[in-house]
Amino acid sequence: MIGIGLRTVHFTEILRDEPKIDFFEAISENFMDSGGRPSFILDKIAERYPIVLHGVSMNIGSADALDFDYLRKLKALAKRVNARWLSDHLCWTGVGGRNTHDLLPLPYNDETLNHVANRVLAVSDFLGAPLVLENASSYAEFTTSTMTEWDFLVRLVELTGCKLLLDVNNVYVSAYNHGYDPKTYIDAIPRGSVAQYHLAGHTNHGTHIVDTHIGPVIDEVWSLYAYTIDRLGDEPWTLLEWDAEIPDFATVHAEAMKASAVHA
Numbered sequence: 531m532i533g534i535g536l537r538t539v540h541f542t543e544i545l546r547d548e549p550k551i552d553f554f555e556a557i558s559e560n561f562m563d564s565g566g567r568p569s570f571i572l573d574k575i576a577e578r579y580p581i582v583l584h585g586v587s588m589n590i591g592s593a594d595a596l597d598f599d600y601l602r603k604l605k606a607l608a609k610r611v612n613a614r615w616l617s618d619h620l621c622w623t624g625v626g627g628r629n630t631h632d633l634l635p636l637p638y639n640d641e642t643l644n645h646v647a648n649r650v651l652a653v654s655d656f657l658g659a660p661l662v663l664e665n666a667s668s669y670a671e672f673t674t675s676t677m678t679e680w681d682f683l684v685r686l687v688e689l690t691g692c693k694l695l696l697d698v699n700n701v702y703v704s705a706y707n708h709g710y711d712p713k714t715y716i717d718a719i720p721r722g723s724v725a726q727y728h729l730a731g732h733t734n735h736g737t738h739i740v741d742t743h744i745g746p747v748i749d750e751v752w753s754l755y756a757y758t759i760d761r762l763g764d765e766p767w768t769l770l771e772w773d774a775e776i777p778d779f780a781t782v783h784a785e786a787m788k789a790s791a792v793h794a
């Protein structure tokens with residue numbers, strides 16, 4: 531299954547042309563509070579295509595209490611569009627009730643693991659489905675970490691039964707920024723634990739990479755994706771994200787379909 535991140539600029543083309551694509555991923559927050567046109571269009575698209583929901587503000591890693599008002603709206607949206615699953619990021623996005631609108635990294639140690647695991651279980655219980663969590667790209671690490679990000683994720687899966695959204699570009703970006711081998715990360719992920727893959731472009735500044743979701747996926751990330759498929763299979767759904775200088779739908783579609791060549 532190969533899908534594309536649903537973006538406002540493509541609404542008209544998608545409804546008019548009904549392009550051949552296996553599914554769309556919608557950003558939950560763009561549709562949770564909005565009635566009107568965006569909701570109407572998402573409902574139309576959901577009649578024709580499978581939908582998965584992807585959130586950016588569950589704040590699963592934060593020390594703040596879980597926001598059940600947010601979760602209630604999320605659950606209602608998932609039901610309305612028959613979402614195959616709900617994903618968010620392994621990160622924190624704010625504290626003290628303030629949203630930074632950034633996906634901030636966590637210290638990877640037992641204290642954080644227990645904290646996040648309890649929250650994942652509470653959220654999955656409330657939503658009535660296993661939460662799917664994505665590895666975010668990162669630019670800083672904590673001196674209080676006692677394990678790697680991949681070990682943290684694997685243990686989180688073991689403790690909670692959550693599924694992973696493995697963003698292959700984010701693995702590449704974080705590996706570049708922190709100086710480890712991205713294949714070591716992929717090698718650690720258990721087969722069967724991944725629900726979905728993400729692919730995206732990024733911006734390389736030499737000293738570091740910024741996860742801008744701009745432009746096509748670079749060749750090295752396609753190679754890492756091929757390596758990932760080889761190890762973890764092509765059953766997880768693959769999704770292309772393109773969020774900056776978004777071209778017409780046909781260009782994004784052509785980029786996404788390169789994944790089928792990798793599968794073949």
Ligand SMILES: [Fe+2]
Nearest residue numbers: 664697728771
């Ligand atoms: Fe992603």
